[in-house]
Amino acid sequence: MLPSLIKSLEQRSALMQQMIQRLDVDLEASATVALGTQLSRAARTCAYCRSVAACQIWFAGGARGDAYRQFCPNAARFDSLPHKSKAA
Numbered sequence: 001m002l003p004s005l006i007k008s009l010e011q012r013s014a015l016m017q018q019m020i021q022r023l024d025v026d027l028e029a030s031a032t033v034a035l036g037t038q039l040s041r042a043a044r045t046c047a048y049c050r051s052v053a054a055c056q057i058w059f060a061g062g063a064r065g066d067a068y069r070q071f072c073p074n075a076a077r078f079d080s081l082p083h084k085s086k087a088a
Contacts, residue, residue, distance in 0.1 A: 016046040029082035042074045
């Protein structure tokens with residue numbers, strides 16, 4: 001039971017990292033937003049996410065466009081965080 005839970009959390013953490021990279025979220029700047037609570041909430045949401053399969057399929061298909069908004073419970077949160085491309 002514990003090994004499968006750990007594997008699941010690692011998988012979800014990796015998907016969150018991929019999403020942050022794909023969306024070009026500025027982690028350093030985001031850590032200062034609301035004392036980092038937005039990133040903490042995003043991590044918690046990803047840990048309990050029910051859309052893992054949809055997320056994996058989206059990434060496997062090249063993660064094009066904004067289709068993540070249809071399945072990602074963190075979409076609005078990720079969109080509201082600072083982004084590297086917008087910070088420059």
